[in-house]
Every structure is written in C-alpha cells, then in structure tokens.
Amino acid sequence: MRKITDMTAATALSFVKGHGTENDFVVIPDPNVQVDLTVDLVRALCDRQRGIGADGVLRVATAGALVDAGVLDALPEGVAPTDWFMDYRNGDGSIAEMCGNGVRVFAHYCRAAGLVDTDTFSVGSRAGSRSVAIHSFDQVTADVSVAMGRVRLDGPSAVGIARGRYIGERVDVGNPHLACVVDGLTPEALAALDLTTGAHLDADVFPNGANVEILTPLRPADSDVDFTAHMRVFERGVGETRSCGTGLVAAASAALHGIGRDNGVVGITIPGGSVVVTVGDDAAVLRGPSRLVAHGALNAGWDLR
Numbered sequence: 001m002r003k004i005t006d007m008t009a010a011t012a013l014s015f016v017k018g019h020g021t022e023n024d025f026v027v028i029p030d031p032n033v034q035v036d037l038t039v040d041l042v043r044a045l046c047d048r049q050r051g052i053g054a055d056g057v058l059r060v061a062t063a064g065a066l067v068d069a070g071v072l073d074a075l076p077e078g079v080a081p082t083d084w085f086m087d088y089r090n091g092d093g094s095i096a097e098m099c100g101n102g103v104r105v106f107a108h109y110c111r112a113a114g115l116v117d118t119d120t121f122s123v124g125s126r127a128g129s130r131s132v133a134i135h136s137f138d139q140v141t142a143d144v145s146v147a148m149g150r151v152r153l154d155g156p157s158a159v160g161i162a163r164g165r166y167i168g169e170r171v172d173v174g175n176p177h178l179a180c181v182v183d184g185l186t187p188e189a190l191a192a193l194d195l196t197t198g199a200h201l202d203a204d205v206f207p208n209g210a211n212v213e214i215l216t217p218l219r220p221a222d223s224d225v226d227f228t229a230h231m232r233v234f235e236r237g238v239g240e241t242r243s244c245g246t247g248l249v250a251a252a253s254a255a256l257h258g259i260g261r262d263n264g265v266v267g268i269t270i271p272g273g274s275v276v277v278t279v280g281d282d283a284a285v286l287r288g289p290s291r292l293v294a295h296g297a298l299n300a301g302w303d304l305r
C-alpha cells in the first residue's frame with residue numbers, strides 16, 4: 001500500500017473538500033484502496049493548521065476492495081462488493097460506524113464524479129447499507145436524503161458539560177449517542193452553552209464513547225414539518241462540530257419519544273444550517289444539503305514535520 005510521503009507529483013494524492021451543514025470532510029477517492037490511511041495521516045489531513053482541515057475523512061472505495069485490502073474484515077450487512085463504501089474516520093484518526101452528513105457528501109461526490117449514474121443508490125458503511133436519494137445536484141451543491149436505518153432508544157443516562165449535568169436518552173443510529181432535550185432551554189441559552197471543556201459520559205454505560213446532543217424542546221410548527229428544535233453537538237473523536245447527521249436523527253427520535261410519539265417530521269437548526277429528519281415506524285430519513293468546496297492534490301512531503 002502506498003504511503004502519501006512516497007508519492008511524486010505525478011502520483012500525488014487527490015482530494016475533494018466538502019461539507020454537510022458545515023460538518024466538513026476531506027474526501028479521498030481511492031477506489032482500489034492504495035492509500036495507507038493511518039491514524040497519523042488522518043490527523044494530519046484534518047489538522048486545520050498543518051493539513052487541509054476537517055472534522056473527518058471519507059475514503060471512497062468499493063466495499064470489495066476494502067475487504068481485499070484488509071481494511072474491512074467482512075462485508076457489513078446488506079453491502080455488496082461492488083457498492084461504493086464510505087470508509088469514515090474521525091479527525092482524531094478513530095473509526096466510526098456511520099456518519100449521516102458524511103453519507104450525503106459521499107453520495108454527492110459519487111454522483112458528481114460519475115461513479116454512479118442514477119439518483120438513487122446504496123452507500124456502504126460499517127453500520128450497513130444506506131439508501132440515498134439525490135433530489136438535485138451539480139458539481140458544487142446537492143440536496144440529498146439518506147435512509148438512516150433503524151434507530152434504537154436504549155433508556156436514560158447522564159452527561160457532565162462544564163458545570164452542568166444533563167439527562168438524555170441513549171440512542172443507537174449505527175453509532176452511539178446521548179441525546180439530551182433540556183426543558184426550558186432557549187436557542188439563545190443553547191448558543192451560550194460552554195462546550196469547550198468537553199462532554200463527560202459514564203464510561204460504564206458508554207465503554208466506546210458516544211456523541212452528545214443538547215437540544216431545545218420540540219416546538220409545534222405550522223409549515224412542512226411537524227416540529228422544530230435547535231441543537232448543538234459534541235462528537236466522539238472530534239469535539240464540537242457544527243452539525244452531526246446521526247446526532248440529528250438521534251435527537252429527533254429522542255425528542256419525539258419524550259412527548260410520547262413514535263414518528264414525526266422535525267426541522268432542526270444547528271450552527272451549520274438546518275436539516276429535516278423524518279422519523280417513521282421502521283426507519284428515519286435525514287434530508288439536507290451537501291457542498292463540494294474544492295478539489296486538488298496534496299504535495300509530496302506535505303505531512304513531514
């Protein structure tokens with residue numbers, strides 16, 4: 001497998017920079033899995049001073065090539081060898097099972113780059129296959145829905161943030177979350193919340209860590225959604241991000257559950273924009289934008305200190 005430092009200008013590693021509601025990613029097209037995507041490399045790519053800067057990395061490869069290269073032990077449920085697979089890494093180099101904003105950007109890239117020629121297709125992830133629908137796209141923008149699979153609510157737990165303690169619902173969206181709806185929280189008080197000292201979870205409850213969402217109570221809406229809310233998120237393996245797709249689905253599901261509903265359409269505003277989450281009886285759908293901001297090639301030696 002090639003190391004990026006081995007590459008000459010002629011074989012320079014190409015990248016695309018994109019974001020979904022300002023949750024940003026370095027996309028590495030690597031169909032045949034030739035890049036050694038180490039923890040150090042991911043950290044360097046995501047470093048906002050030394051690298052390109054992002055919350056995470058999305059390697060674009062076929063699922064079969066990832067199995068052949070030993071990156072995946074086996075094909076996850078429902079994923080075919082020829083499917084395009086989102087090999088997602090958090091900015092700290094750790095691997096996560098799923099990334100909802102990442103799937104939108106990944107699907108947009110696949111469609112815009114001509115890797116797929118239909119508006120509906122499946123994207124592989126470690127949490128299984130995810131169906132995507134591209135409602136519109138060009139080389140820069142897209143509007144994408146992702147069927148996020150089953151959402152499992154696992155009961156309450158608590159998190160410490162700054163001097164506060166918040167009770168939330170544990171939610172599994174393929175990856176782990178604690179979604180905390182805070183009674184009486186206004187959008188202004190949410191914006192003022194200090195997330196700089198992290199989110200401190202119960203390690204017995206979350207041995208592998210989790211993403212933490214803090215949100216305002218649902219407000220009934222009179223438009224094309226049933227409810228609206230505001231949310232901020234502290235992501236495992238990254239820190240505070242301006243949006244988290246799986247977190248938005250976790251938050252909408254927990255908030256609906258909290259008012260005794262199993263389903264509903266929720267419009268959620270996060271610092272990076274807004275999305276719509278449709279929670280159904282069997283699955284949830286996340287709809288939101290994607291932007292492909294730039295593309296280029298890394299210079300040989302860029303990651304040497």
Ligand SMILES: N[C@@H](CCC[C@H](N)C(=O)O)C(=O)O
Pocket residue numbers: 023090095096097098099100101102175176211235236237238241243244245246247
């Ligand atoms: N930003 C993502 C979630 C990425 C993974 C997460 N940090 C984890 O470790 O589970 C999203 O949009 O869902």
